[in-house]
Amino acid sequence: MAAGRGEFFRSFLEGLERKPEQPAPGRRQPGRGRGKPAAGVGQSGPGKGQPGGKRKKKRPPKAAPSSVSGNDHSCPELQKTDFPQIKPSPCEEGLMERLPSEILIKILSYLDASSLFCISHVSKLFHQLANDDVMWHKIYMSEFASQTWKPKSADDAALKVDPVEDRLAGHWKKMYFRTMAGQEMNKWRRELRDISPYTGLPRQTEWVLRNLNVSWELTVRDLLGRELTLEQSRAYFFESSVVVRWSGGSFPKYHHISNIQLHGVRKEKLKSPKVRKPGWRSLILKLDMKTQRGRFIGKDRLIKLMHLSPGFIIGIWRGQNSVAFIMVSLHFHKLVERSLLGSPVCPYSEPVDLPPVDNSDPEFGLHGYTLHFVLHNTGTEIMSGHFRQLSCHTVQIQRGLVELKVINRTNLSQHRSLSGNIKLPWKSEALEGSVENCCIITLTLLDEFQKPFWCVSSPICIMMAKKTLSFDYSGEHFLMEYQNSDGQVKMKLVWLKEQKQFFLISLTVYVSVFKVNKHFSRDY
Structure with a gap:
C-alpha cells in the first residue's frame, strides 16, 4: 500500500513539473471573449491617430472570480468551499493551479506527517493546503488517539466540543509535533533518573547523548564578521565529562578571532543514510575574545596551548599564529538539557531547586559535602x-571563601x-603530539543532599613550586591551581624520581561564600 502511494505521488509530481502545451498558431486562446480576435490578429493597417502605425493596446477585461484557476465557468458548489483559494499569476499557471483544492487536499491526505x-x-x-486543521486532526488522532483524555460520564461528554471547531489555525499541527517532542523528551529523561551514588550524576548520560545522535558544532567569527561553522572531529567520553575536538578547518588567525560559539546539535536521519534534516541548534557557550584573554598553559615543538575560560583549549602553530585545533571540556551536569533544550541564541536555563533550610543547625551548609575528583587528558x-x-x-x-580540606598534607595515609x-x-589532521605538564580537571562537588553544587571541567597546568612544600619527600615540588568566580582548587604534588611518578600530597577546595549563602539561604 505504501509503495502504491509512493508511485502515485511520484507520478503526480512529474505531472506538476510538465509545462502546459502552447496553443497552435491561429487557434483562439482560452480565456478570451468570443468573437473578439487577439490584438494584432486580423488587423491590416495602422490605427487611427497612432504615429508610426502603432495601435494603443487595450487592457484585457478582468476575468470573473473563480474558485479554480483557468476555468471561467466553475460550478457554484466549488465556490462555496471553505478551503483556501490561491489565484496564481498567468505566467506560473500549471496543472496544480488548475486542480480544485478538494482534490489536492484528498491527495495530500495520503501522506504521513513528515512528508x-x-x-x-x-x-x-x-x-496553505498542507496546514489544513482537519487533516492534521486525523493524523493526530491516528497517532495518539489511545493516549488522549476521554470523558467518563454523559455530563463530561456534553462539555466536550468538536476538536476541529473553535481552534486557531494550525492548532492540531502544533499539537502533533509538541506531543511527539514531549514523548521523546520524557523517554530520555526517564533514562537520566538513574543517579550514580559515586558521581552524583545520571549513569546514562553518555548513552543518551549517543542514542539521540547529539553532536557539537563550533562557530568561529573573525573581526570582519565572517563565520566558520565546523562539525566535531572527535569526542572523548569519560565518567563525568566529555572532551570535544575540532580540527582540519580553515580557522582564522588566533588574534583575528572575534568570538566563539558552541552549539549542541541533534540531526535527524532520513531513510537515506546520506541525507540528514537540518538539526536544532542549542547554544551552550559563547566567548567574546575582546573581553576574555587567553592564558598560556603549555607548549611542545609544534604548538602552544591557550586556555580560555571556562573550558576551551586553542592549539596554535608556533611561529605562525594560525589555529591548529580547538578543544573544549564539558561537564556532564545537565549536558543533555543544555545540548537539546536551549535556543540557537540563548543557553538552556533551569529553575534552581533549592534545598530545605535548616535553621536549627548553625553550621547548615558547611558540612556533609561529597567530592568526585578526576585528573585526565583526551585518552587516559x-x-x-x-x-x-x-x-x-x-x-x-x-x-569570602569556604575552605574544604580534601587531602591533608600532614596525613601521609591520604596521599595519592x-x-x-x-x-x-593533541591531533590536527596528519600531525599529532602531546604537551607535557598539562591535563584536564573534572570536579563534582555534591551538597549534603547529594545534589550537584559546583561542577567544573577545565584544562589545568602544573608549575614548579618556589619552595619546599613537605619535608616528608625529597623530590621536586609542584603546584596545580584552578580558579573561577565560584571557587578555587589548589593541589600540591611531589615528583618521585625513582618511581617516576607524581604524588598528590595536598588537595583543598575553596567555595565562594556568596554561592553557599545563595544555595542554603544563609548569611555567613
Missing part, C-alpha cells in the same frame, strides 16, 4: 578520587599516586 511537513515548503498553495585517566563528609567550620571562612606523566595529547 506533509516537507511538501508545505514547495509553494504558497501547498503551504591520570587520577580519580571520591571523598565523603567534607566539612568547614565558620573559623575557616577566609577572604598519579599514574604516568601529566600530559595532554
